[in-house]
Amino acid sequence: MADPNLSATPPQTLSTVPSKPSFWNDPQKRALVFQILLVIGIGLLLWFIFSNTLHNLDKRGIKTGFDFLDRPAGFGITQTLIPYTEASTFGRTFLVGLLNTLLVAGLGIIFATMLGFSVGVARLSKNWLISRIALVFIETIRNIPPLLQILFWYRAILPLLPGPKDSISLAELFYLHKRGLTLPSPLFEPAFIWTFWAFIAALVLAFIIGRWAKARREKTGEQFPVLWTAVGVIIGVPLITFFLTGSPLNWDVPALSGFNFRGGLTVIPELTALLLALSIYTAAFIAEIVRSGIQSVSKGQSEAAASLGLRPNRTLQLVVIPQAMRVIIPQLTSQYLNLTKNTSLGVAIGYPDLVNVFAGTTLNQTGQAVEIIFMTMLVYLAISLTISMFMNWYNKRMALVER
C-alpha cells in the first residue's frame, strides 16, 4: 500500500536472475562491514591500552625491553635443579622456575594417575565397603579448593612432624622431618653413562620386539609374551651393563650432624606439600574419569568375551580396558593440564615455581610487569597448546573406525 506504483504498473516479465539486494541487505557485505568495524574497534582498544601503558611506564621510569634477563638476580632459590647462585641472571631464574614447575607437574601426574586409577577401580569394587570409601574420598576431596588443601598440608600437617634430630627414619636411609624428606643421593661415576645408553638401547629393542610380535600375530595368530620379554629386556640389559662396567654408582647416605643432615638429598617441605595436595586433588577427578570410562563399556562386550572363552583377566586386558581408554584418555589429558596449571598455587606456600620466582620475586625486583607476566602466560599457554595438540593427535589415532 505504501507504494502507489504497485497497482498502477502492469506486472513485468519475471527475470530468472534475482534482483540485486541493496547494500545493507546483502549478508556478505554486511558481514564484511561488521568485521572491519570490529577490527577497528579492537585495534583502537589495543592502541588505547598500549599508549596508556607506555605513558604510565615512562612516568614511573621503567625501561621496557628484555634487557633485564641478562642482569644478575641477586637472590637465592631454595630448590634448583640446575646450578644457580645469587650471581646468576634473571634469565637463569626463569629457567630454574620453569624446571621446578615441570618437576612438580611431572611427579604430580605420576602420583595422581596411580592413586586415581586405584581409587577409580576401588569405586567399582564388588565389596560395598571399598566402593563406599572410594566414593567418600572422591566427594570429599573434589569439593574442597586445591589451595586450601595445599595450605592444610603445609601449615597444619607438616609442622606436626618431629625436628631433624628426632626424625622418623626408615632403615637409617630415609629420614622424614619438619624440614623435608632426606634421602640418599646417587653419585654417578663417568662409566655410568654406559648403563644409560644400555637403557636407551633396551627401550629400542623392546619396541622392535613389540612390532615384530604384532606382525607375527596378525600373520599367524601365534601369541608372544611381549610384556614379560619387554620388562626383562628393559631391566636386564642395563643391569648387566651396570655390573659389567663395575657398578659405577655410589650413594651419598645422609647422616645427622648437629641440628641438620649432612649429605644426601633433601626434598623441601614445600615440594612435599604441593605434591601431596595436587596428587590427591587430581586423583579424585581421575578416579571419576576411570569409573565412568570402565562403565561406558557395555556389558555385552565382557559377556561376548566370556562366551569366546576368555578368562576374566584377559577380558579386562583385551576387551574392556582398550575400549575404556578411548573414553578415559581425552579427559585424563585435560586433568593433567589442570594439574600443571594448579602447580602455580605453590606460590602461596613459597614453592619456587615459575610464578613464584619469576612473576613474583623477579617482577618485584625489576618492575618489568608487562614483559614478565607476558612471558609467564606464554609458558603456560605453550604447555597447554602442546598437550592439547597431543590430545588431538591421539584422538584421531584412537577414534573408532566405523564401517
Add this chain to the structure above:
Amino acid sequence: MQAFITRETLPSLPPPNTIKGPMAWMRQNLFSSVGNTIVTVVIVLAILSALIPFINWAFIKADWIGTSREDCTSGGACWVFVYVHLKLFMVGLYPESEVWRTLLVGAILVVTLAGLMIKAVPFKKYIQIFAIIVFPVIAFILLSGDSFGLPHVETNFWGGLLLTLVIAIVGIVAAFPLGILLALGRRSSMPIVKAICVVFIEVWRGVPLITVLFMSSVMLPLFLPEGMEINKLLRALVGITLFQSAYLAEVVRSGLQAIPKGQYEAANALGLTYWQGMYKVILPQALKIVIPGIVNSFISLFKDTSLVLIIGLFDLLATIQGAFASPKWLGYAIEGYLFAALVYWIFCFSMSRYSQHVERSLKTTH
C-alpha cells in the same frame, strides 16, 4: 473325617534369608568370598582405629564455646577459635552495626534461589529477571551503602565468606553475557569474528587463574589512563570475569552444538533476523541444556575464588589464616582449615548435587 480345604489363598512366605534382607545383603556385598571377608574385616578395623580418635578429638573432647584460648582445656579440638571469630570469618571487617545489611542480602539471595530452584513456585520468568537484574542492584546498594541513608562501607572492609560469595557471584553473572557472545562468535561464519573469539577463549583457558590475577592486579593499573584508579576488589573481579567468560563460552558452545540444525533453519525460514533467532529460538533451548555445565563451572569458580588471598584480598580462607596467625590464637591451624574446608564443601557439594538433579530431570531419553 473332614478334609481341610482353605477357602482363601494363604499369604506367601517371606523370601529365604539367603536372598533378601540385611543378612543376605551383607553376604553378597561384604562377605562374598574368603578374600572379601578378610578385606572387609581389615577395613572395618582400620576405619575404627582412625575414626574413633578423630571423633574423640573433634567432638567428644572438644571445647565449643568460650571467649579466649584459655577456655580450651579438655585437650580436644578448640572450636572456641571458630566461635570467637565467626563474625570475622563470615563478613570480615564489616562494621558490627551494619552486619544486618549482609544478612538481609543473604536472605534475599536464599529466597530468590529457592524460588528459581523449586519447581512448584510460579512466575519463574519474573524471578529470573529479578535475580539477574534487580538483585545485583539491591545487593550493591545494601552492601556498599552511601545512599538511602545507609552509611558507606568501603570494599576494604568486606571479607570472609561475604567476599568469597561476592567474587563468585559477580564473576559468574558478569561473565555470562560475555560468555554467550564469545560462544556465538566462535560458531559464527565470519572468519575474523571467529578467529578473535577462538584466540580469546584459548588464551584465557590456557593460563592459570593466578597469572590472570597477577595480571589484573599489576598490569590493569598500567592499562588505564593516568589518574584513573580502580580498587583491589574491582581489579580482581575484572580478571576473574574475563577468565570465567572463556570457560562459560565453551559450556554455552556445547549447548549450541547440541541444538539440531533444523532449529536454526526453522528460525531463518520464519524470517527472523540472526539476533531474533538466537534470542527467541536457539538460546532458550541451548541454555536449558547447559544448566548443569554452568553450575559445574560455578563450582570451580567458587573453589578458585580462594586464590584471591594471594593478591591480598581477605576472603574466607584468608581471614581464617589471618586469625590463627595472630599471637593470641597461634597453633589452631587444623581447626581453622577444617572449618574452611567444611564451609567450602557444603557449598560445592550441594551445588554438585543440584546439578546432578537437573541433569537427571533434563534427561528425557531412556
